[in-house]
Amino acid sequence: MATYSTIKGFTIQSLASDPPAPQEGQVWYNTTSTVLKGFGKQGTGAWASGGNVNTARINSAGAGTQTAAIIAGGSTIPATPGAVGTVNSESYDGSTWTEGNNQLSATVQSGGAGTQTAAITFCGDPSPNRTKTESYDGTCWSEVNDLNTPRDDTGGEAGIQTAALCISGSNPTPTYVEQYDGTSWAETNDCNTGRYNAGGCGTTTAALLVGGRSPTNALTETYDGSTWTEVGDLNTARYGFGETGAGPNTSYIIMGGNPPTSGTAITEEWNGTSWTEVADLATGRQMLAQGTCGTALLGLAIAGGTPGSVANVEEWTIPDATKTFTSS
Numbered sequence: 001m002a003t004y005s006t007i008k009g010f011t012i013q014s015l016a017s018d019p020p021a022p023q024e025g026q027v028w029y030n031t032t033s034t035v036l037k038g039f040g041k042q043g044t045g046a047w048a049s050g051g052n053v054n055t056a057r058i059n060s061a062g063a064g065t066q067t068a069a070i071i072a073g074g075s076t077i078p079a080t081p082g083a084v085g086t087v088n089s090e091s092y093d094g095s096t097w098t099e100g101n102n103q104l105s106a107t108v109q110s111g112g113a114g115t116q117t118a119a120i121t122f123c124g125d126p127s128p129n130r131t132k133t134e135s136y137d138g139t140c141w142s143e144v145n146d147l148n149t150p151r152d153d154t155g156g157e158a159g160i161q162t163a164a165l166c167i168s169g170s171n172p173t174p175t176y177v178e179q180y181d182g183t184s185w186a187e188t189n190d191c192n193t194g195r196y197n198a199g200g201c202g203t204t205t206a207a208l209l210v211g212g213r214s215p216t217n218a219l220t221e222t223y224d225g226s227t228w229t230e231v232g233d234l235n236t237a238r239y240g241f242g243e244t245g246a247g248p249n250t251s252y253i254i255m256g257g258n259p260p261t262s263g264t265a266i267t268e269e270w271n272g273t274s275w276t277e278v279a280d281l282a283t284g285r286q287m288l289a290q291g292t293c294g295t296a297l298l299g300l301a302i303a304g305g306t307p308g309s310v311a312n313v314e315e316w317t318i319p320d321a322t323k324t325f326t327s328s
Helices: 004-008
Strands: 013-015 027-030 035-041 046-049 061-065 068-072 089-092 097-099 111-115 118-122 133-136 141-144 156-160 163-167 177-180 185-188 199-203 206-210 220-223 228-231 242-244 252-255 267-270 275-278 298-302 313-317 320-324
Touching: 061 118, 061 298, 068 111, 068 118, 068 298, 111 156, 111 163, 118 163, 156 206, 163 199, 163 206, 199 242, 199 252, 206 252, 242 298
Parallel strands: 013 027, 061 111, 156 199
Antiparallel strands: 027 035, 035 320, 046 313, 061 068, 068 089, 089 097, 111 118, 118 133, 133 141, 156 163, 163 177, 177 185, 199 206, 206 220, 220 228, 242 252, 252 267, 267 275, 298 313
16 A cells, blocks of 8 residues: 555654644644644635836746745847847835846846745846856846856746756757756756747756747646656647746646737646646736746736736735544
8 A cells, every 4th residue: 555655755744733834735743633734725716916016027037935036137128039128136025026236137038946035047138148147145146157058038947046947948949958056057858849938837856847839839748857748738828928836846827928819817727737727817918027936825927018018916825724634
């Protein structure tokens, strides 16, 4: 008979009291009340208005959580190949965006990964930036080692500042993937379908690549650290959407994008096997901040275009709760 540790890779903790900040999917045994408990989402999610960014933009890079996010770069007008973009970066505390120190290079269509105080951005337009990587320590941006292969519109961004993936992209549309170890980028195993303006989430050993174009598609691939595997498609093929979700590739939200309209409101949720349409954005948009901003329980949809640039930010929330397990 299978055990929990065999399935999940770890044993259930025994704790004298419930943890103060449990994570989605966490299970523990409360030795005081002598009951088995778990923490997870309850019911469906919804979008609500958040604080607007100071500089409306499309195609920026993003990272962080719903209450501690960062965006950098992007364009204040619909971006075209060779667009100059902006060096502006802003941080979010859950209600207000504050301008911080600028990036060293103005970028459009770059990828982002990490947290508000330990982030990286990589690749992007214009052409001198297509291998460039910048690191952020919560105060200042610094240039670090370049990607090996130039690209923009990276097909996906996954991981943290010291363990990130740059997946596919354009110039031209490749299948190659590079992994960052905090110092250098190294080529790793290719994805199955090259694409750009796609979404990427997760970690370097449990990542998700979804949607994109060349042509516009609904394809989804998962990565286990060595192999890419095609899995269930999106319900609506699209590109240029935002994404939110942290951790293993079993719980993600994507929102907005293009088509079926030039800035759709459609939101879909990934459960590790398939995509399901859930609550729409209040404001349809495309080319949102790229990079996983938040979790599948608490996420952000940042800026984008309709098709003009918008400053609007929306917050995604699924109620969560601690539950006691019973058996019969």
